[in-house]
Amino acid sequence: MKIDDVKKIGILGGGVMGGGIGQVMAVAGFDVVIRDLTDEIIESTRDSIFESKWGMKRSVEVGKLPFDACLEAMQRISFTTDVRGLADCDVVIEAVPEKLDLKQKVFAELDEIVKPEAIFASNTSGFVIEEIAKDVLESRKQQFAGMHFFNPVPVMKTCEVIYTPQTSQETVDTLKAVAEKARKTVPIVKDMPGTYGFIVNRIFAAARREADKLVEDGIASKEDIDAAMIGGRNWPVGFYGQRGGIGRQW
Ligand SMILES: NC(=O)c1ccc[n+]([C@@H]2O[C@H](COP(=O)([O-])OP(=O)(O)OC[C@H]3O[C@@H](n4cnc5c(N)ncnc54)[C@H](O)[C@@H]3O)[C@@H](O)[C@H]2O)c1
Numbered sequence: 001m002k003i004d005d006v007k008k009i010g011i012l013g014g015g016v017m018g019g020g021i022g023q024v025m026a027v028a029g030f031d032v033v034i035r036d037l038t039d040e041i042i043e044s045t046r047d048s049i050f051e052s053k054w055g056m057k058r059s060v061e062v063g064k065l066p067f068d069a070c071l072e073a074m075q076r077i078s079f080t081t082d083v084r085g086l087a088d089c090d091v092v093i094e095a096v097p098e099k100l101d102l103k104q105k106v107f108a109e110l111d112e113i114v115k116p117e118a119i120f121a122s123n124t125s126g127f128v129i130e131e132i133a134k135d136v137l138e139s140r141k142q143q144f145a146g147m148h149f150f151n152p153v154p155v156m157k158t159c160e161v162i163y164t165p166q167t168s169q170e171t172v173d174t175l176k177a178v179a180e181k182a183r184k185t186v187p188i189v190k191d192m193p194g195t196y197g198f199i200v201n202r203i204f205a206a207a208r209r210e211a212d213k214l215v216e217d218g219i220a221s222k223e224d225i226d227a228a229m230i231g232g233r234n235w236p237v238g239f240y241g242q243r244g245g246i247g248r249q250w
Pocket residue numbers: 012013014015016017018035036037041094095096097098099106123124125126148149150151
């Protein structure tokens with residue numbers, strides 16, 4: 001599957017991440033179908049894509065998205081509670097809750113339903129991609145990768161693409177191009193058994209562990225650590241909720 005063949009993107013799970021990914025993909029010009037479990041959840045996904053703080057309505061209001069483009073993007077998004085609604089998608093991005101056995105189960109189910117040439121990607125925050133792909137057919141494994149977006153998806157600019165030893169170069173190239181069409185920068189990351197997290201979450205977790213140790217050892221307060229990193233390293237936010245100088249919180 002090459003980028004020019006990608007017309008329709010399926011999203012499994014229309015929560016915080018799935019709704020955001022669906023939104024940016026529709027704005028990028030792809031047809032999008034979002035599958036979640038109930039009509040109520042789907043209603044709330046539809047609302048948040050349009051009305052939430054990072055939704056399309058706001059993009060129109062601040063002049064980032066022309067009104068016509070917003071209408072066209074909304075029309076490109078459909079919703080379903082039936083997993084068979086994803087059968088003809090070219091790329092399926094999974095964004096169900098962060099439980100390894102659930103992800104393995106939903107991909108095994110998708111494998112039987114979705115056309116064989118389609119690419120599968122997981123938006124896991126950090127599970128080993130090869131383990132998520134455990135139960136899909138060997139023939140699909142070259143079309144299986146990670147695609148890790150950040151929250152809120154319409155705002156955050158990075159999407160890590162993670163490849164396993166089985167992932168083909170064509171799959172990596174296509175997912176990179178899909179994310180770039182959605183205006184993301186795309187670091188490429190090697191899947192690594194025995195780890196959790198790719199680039200961003202591993203580095204952040206390591207820094208956070210060190211910050212907690214500074215607090216624990218009485219070396220600095222949480223407020224001063226945040227202020228130090230914001231002022232000294234230009235971090236936009238701290239670890240503990242601080243956004244500005246010492247003592248300022250909002
Ligand atoms: N929230 C974040 O900040 C963030 C950031 C990056 C990555 N992630 C990852 O994205 C994934 C989704 O996280 P989220 O925050 O969007 O979760 P969420 O709970 O907001 O959404 C998950 C959605 O999946 C649905 N779901 C559950 N089982 C399903 C199934 N079998 N088929 C279809 N839909 C199903 C749920 O009803 C729910 O709407 C997780 O793997 C998470 O680790 C989250």
